[in-house]
Amino acid sequence: MAKKRRVFGPRKDNAPRGGKSFMSSVIRAGILAVIWGGILTALFVIYCALDLPDINQITQPQRRPSVTLQADDGTVFARYGDLYGEHVTLADVPKYLPEAIISIEDRRFYSHFGIDVFGLLRAAVRNVTAGHVVQGGSTLTQQLAKNLFLSPERKLKRKVQEMMLALWLEHTYTKDQILTAYLNRVYLGNGTYGVDAAAHLYFGKPVSEINLMEAATIAGLLRAPSRFAPTHDPAQSMARAKVVLETMVDEGYITEQQRREAIASVPPPVHKPGSAGDGKYFADWVQDQIAPLLEDASQDIVVLTTLDLNMERAAERDVDAILSKQENRDVSQAALVTLANDGAVRAMVGGRDYRSSQFNRATQAMRQPGSAFKPIVYLAAIEQGLTPDDILLDAPITLGSWSPENFDGKYRGPITAREALAESINTVAVRVFQRAGADNVISTARALGISSPLAREAALALGASEVTPLELTGAYASLAASGRAITPYAIKEIRNRQGQVLYQHSDVTPPMTVSERAVETLVGMMQEVVRTGTGKRAAIAGRPVAGKTGTSSDYRDAWFLGFTGNYTTGVWMGNDNNQPMRKIVGGSMPAELWHDYMAEVESNIPERDLLSSNGGFTGAVTNEISHAFSDFIHGITGD
Numbered sequence: 001m002a003k004k005r006r007v008f009g010p011r012k013d014n015a016p017r018g019g020k021s022f023m024s025s026v027i028r029a030g031i032l033a034v035i036w037g038g039i040l041t042a043l044f045v046i047y048c049a050l051d052l053p054d055i056n057q058i059t060q061p062q063r064r065p066s067v068t069l070q071a072d073d074g075t076v077f078a079r080y081g082d083l084y085g086e087h088v089t090l091a092d093v094p095k096y097l098p099e100a101i102i103s104i105e106d107r108r109f110y111s112h113f114g115i116d117v118f119g120l121l122r123a124a125v126r127n128v129t130a131g132h133v134v135q136g137g138s139t140l141t142q143q144l145a146k147n148l149f150l151s152p153e154r155k156l157k158r159k160v161q162e163m164m165l166a167l168w169l170e171h172t173y174t175k176d177q178i179l180t181a182y183l184n185r186v187y188l189g190n191g192t193y194g195v196d197a198a199a200h201l202y203f204g205k206p207v208s209e210i211n212l213m214e215a216a217t218i219a220g221l222l223r224a225p226s227r228f229a230p231t232h233d234p235a236q237s238m239a240r241a242k243v244v245l246e247t248m249v250d251e252g253y254i255t256e257q258q259r260r261e262a263i264a265s266v267p268p269p270v271h272k273p274g275s276a277g278d279g280k281y282f283a284d285w286v287q288d289q290i291a292p293l294l295e296d297a298s299q300d301i302v303v304l305t306t307l308d309l310n311m312e313r314a315a316e317r318d319v320d321a322i323l324s325k326q327e328n329r330d331v332s333q334a335a336l337v338t339l340a341n342d343g344a345v346r347a348m349v350g351g352r353d354y355r356s357s358q359f360n361r362a363t364q365a366m367r368q369p370g371s372a373f374k375p376i377v378y379l380a381a382i383e384q385g386l387t388p389d390d391i392l393l394d395a396p397i398t399l400g401s402w403s404p405e406n407f408d409g410k411y412r413g414p415i416t417a418r419e420a421l422a423e424s425i426n427t428v429a430v431r432v433f434q435r436a437g438a439d440n441v442i443s444t445a446r447a448l449g450i451s452s453p454l455a456r457e458a459a460l461a462l463g464a465s466e467v468t469p470l471e472l473t474g475a476y477a478s479l480a481a482s483g484r485a486i487t488p489y490a491i492k493e494i495r496n497r498q499g500q501v502l503y504q505h506s507d508v509t510p511p512m513t514v515s516e517r518a519v520e521t522l523v524g525m526m527q528e529v530v531r532t533g534t535g536k537r538a539a540i541a542g543r544p545v546a547g548k549t550g551t552s553s554d555y556r557d558a559w560f561l562g563f564t565g566n567y568t569t570g571v572w573m574g575n576d577n578n579q580p581m582r583k584i585v586g587g588s589m590p591a592e593l594w595h596d597y598m599a600e601v602e603s604n605i606p607e608r609d610l611l612s613s614n615g616g617f618t619g620a621v622t623n624e625i626s627h628a629f630s631d632f633i634h635g636i637t638g639d
Contacts, residue, residue, distance in 0.1 A: 078283035085196025099253040100219035189225030212262040216244040281350030306344035335361035366466035372550025373463035380444040381436035388418040422533030433461035447513035448475035473570030480563040483514040537591035549586030560590035565608025
């Protein structure tokens, strides 16, 4: 008998039982998936909840203490740290401010339970459509939770924690309490937290006095505080504020007429303290000096400084102008410092552009002063008996393997000390150094405030040891003060937010550290430098000026430092990489910059005789005889 062929495939009599088994399996798998999904979700929520921050932080804000810097006239020009304004309630602010914030950030604020499901769905659709995150769905309550307790990182765990904390906030506080906390804690750019701080920073007024357009501007900051700040990009800030006003119209908070009036009445934004320029180099320098002066550095403080904003702006403007004119001379940087007679720093420019480089060349750059160091050498010799009319020899000199040469390569033979300093004769300066003695020269430099290491060698006579522009300017200020030890300072007073004085600069008259008569003699010689010598371009018509040029080897540094009866100013020019400039000497661009800046500064103040206010003299050179030099001998502009 033939065997039956086995047919493979489902058996008809088992079909109904097999279909029912398959459906049951699907249902069981679905139920298990839901159960496990719920378990995993619960475990993840528990995991997120395990390291939730302390919710009591809502009354304990953690922030950096704020430091507000004021110029000498009380004008605020810089801020550091986190700035909080006065605590405000909803009754303290114009009603259109919270309305503006709600309309642009959370339209259903008063109806949701802390999480806006519709807002999340809307944001998800927009983000999927765009292919990247273009809109968030966070409510004001969630934003407050993030600001109070969490970091800004975009992680699933942080988002879940944010939602949990939002639910807790909604359960614990009323809507008005949440909104009040938000107004006082929200970050609004430039280190400011809270609407009152923002109103003061951007508009120079308390939040209770802002108008509708200003309220819309503050509300517009919430999406991107740095990008929409009116002090960063006024046009973009205005455009964003207009969007806020349109949403307020859509939500019924204001009328179309009110929107048009708000746009028409917008005031120009207040200048932001701490923008590019306006003493940023000075501000950073001051910031570093504050902590050692205080016992408690954790409180908000206001620092009254010595800065004169008009002088500072003139200095910044003049530095940029002269560097712009001379870009073909291979010079990229400059520094300028101005000191009052008591050492108060009135202006400080640490470089051409703070935004490009925060390195402060006025206080941090160690550079060779070249012939700008010679007045110290001559002063040491004058204290040992040298007089301006002493005859010295300008001739080749060799010390070991070193043979210094004059700038122009010429030698004049016998020459007076006055002439030698005016024309910056190198060989004579070395002979004066030998006459004074290395120890006396270094001691004199220390007495004038030079603290940098000084090599005990004859090359010091030509400025071979490095100093900072601030340091050397301070030494010249000591000369302007008839030999008193002038220490540059920047802080006049420090107060806390309650007005309590925490520190006050002492106005004690500094001690006399070098011979007053010797300084008087030297200053007379330094006036000759400006009248007939290498510093002629620094001369200011009708004003007595004493100063000295300086150029280091291979044109790597160029200086002019000098003083009137009112101020001492030092100028340095060069390159950060120490590359040579194209034949720029102290008597050229630095002297020109010094003249342009100081002529503007002096034009608005009375003339004062050199040394008269500090040493009791009516003039340093009233008995000096002005010597006439021929253009052939004395028309040299270099060192």
